[in-house]
Amino acid sequence: MSKKFFLGVDVGSVSTNLVVIDDEDRLVFKKYLRTNGQPIVSLCKGLDNLTGFDKELEISGVGTTGSGRRLASVIVGADIIKNEITAHAVAAQKLMPQVNTIIEIGGQDSKLIILRDGIVYDFAMNTVCAAGTGSFLDRQAERLRIPIEDFGTYALQASAPVRIAGRCAVFAESDMIHKQQTGHGMAEIIAGLCEALARNFLNNLAKGKELKAPIVFQGGVAANIGMVAAFEKALAEKITVLKYYDVMGAYGAALLAKEKVLSSNQKTKFLGLNTSRQEYKTLSIECQDCSNCCEVLKILANGQEIACWGDKCGKWSGSNKKYTQESAS
Numbered sequence: 001m002s003k004k005f006f007l008g009v010d011v012g013s014v015s016t017n018l019v020v021i022d023d024e025d026r027l028v029f030k031k032y033l034r035t036n037g038q039p040i041v042s043l044c045k046g047l048d049n050l051t052g053f054d055k056e057l058e059i060s061g062v063g064t065t066g067s068g069r070r071l072a073s074v075i076v077g078a079d080i081i082k083n084e085i086t087a088h089a090v091a092a093q094k095l096m097p098q099v100n101t102i103i104e105i106g107g108q109d110s111k112l113i114i115l116r117d118g119i120v121y122d123f124a125m126n127t128v129c130a131a132g133t134g135s136f137l138d139r140q141a142e143r144l145r146i147p148i149e150d151f152g153t154y155a156l157q158a159s160a161p162v163r164i165a166g167r168c169a170v171f172a173e174s175d176m177i178h179k180q181q182t183g184h185g186m187a188e189i190i191a192g193l194c195e196a197l198a199r200n201f202l203n204n205l206a207k208g209k210e211l212k213a214p215i216v217f218q219g220g221v222a223a224n225i226g227m228v229a230a231f232e233k234a235l236a237e238k239i240t241v242l243k244y245y246d247v248m249g250a251y252g253a254a255l256l257a258k259e260k261v262l263s264s265n266q267k268t269k270f271l272g273l274n275t276s277r278q279e280y281k282t283l284s285i286e287c288q289d290c291s292n293c294c295e296v297l298k299i300l301a302n303g304q305e306i307a308c309w310g311d312k313c314g315k316w317s318g319s320n321k322k323y324t325q326e327s328a329s
Contacts, residue, residue, distance in 0.1 A: 004061075010249035013108040014135070063079065065250070146190070172196055217239050218245050285298065
């Protein structure tokens with residue numbers, strides 16, 4: 001029997017991730033791309049990379065997640081659409097079945113997921129405070145003229161991290177500049193920044209919640225060993241960084257696609273890798289048919305409308321069967 005492969009797509013505000021797993025849940029392909037405000041372009045680039053990896057690769061199922069999951073589902077033809085909380089939880093449990101707490105920090109948002117007995121018991125998300133996301137560290141690395149890849153190494157060299165106000169990105173930056181001007185060392189300041197981000201995360205997302213071990217750390221920021229150390233210090237617990245930490249959303253989407261397709265014995269809705277060759281455009285209109293004045297987004301491929309959403313009454317989106325057959329849960 002030929003091997004089956006499943007594609008997972010995670011389209012976020014900062015990055016677009018694609019992974020392919022085989023029928024034994026092993027990751028055989030992964031691609032991280034900057035979204036750069038153009039999710040369709042980055043997704044098509046990812047599909048092109050997948051074509052270059054193996055032109056004969058037969059995809060048996062596709063799952064999409066992330067803030068751009070609806071858009072991605074239309075472009076690729078998804079079998080299942082799931083939110084980031086579900087995708088990250090499924091991926092973490094696959095690699096560490098006993099996990100109780102998931103810390104996920106990306107470029108523009110962060111998440112705390114609490115599991116009990118294999119079920120998502122509670123969660124919290126930060127989508128508004130830059131001081132609790134990876135962009136906070138990126139910005140400070142740029143100011144300090146230090147590659148973000150070296151941030152963690154500097155942090156671990158600190159003898160006594162300075163305390164930096166981390167509740168607000170603007171105040172944190174001012175505080176960091178003040179600490180520089182008063183003569184604090186670079187390593188101490190960087191360690192202080194890592195601890196400020198960890199403190200912000202715990203104060204905003206974990207207040208009143210019990211963070212039980214085992215605890216895993218996911219998202220691009222998990223590559224920063226300084227951040228791992230900061231969380232371990234704050235929680236007095238060991239933090240585990242799983243092997244697919246940077247693409248866990250996409251990995252979870254692929255696992256969910258595999259489960260959906262195999263359990264229903266259905267044929268995949270995947271549109272094929274050549275879908276990246278089409279010319280995509282988006283058209284935004286404001287419907288004036290009622291007082292809601294909904295902002296409606298239309299997606300066109302080679303000039304033909306393939307999806308539409310944004311209306312409250314279903315007048316526009318309800319006319320497009322391709323999109324409405326999948327619910328964005």
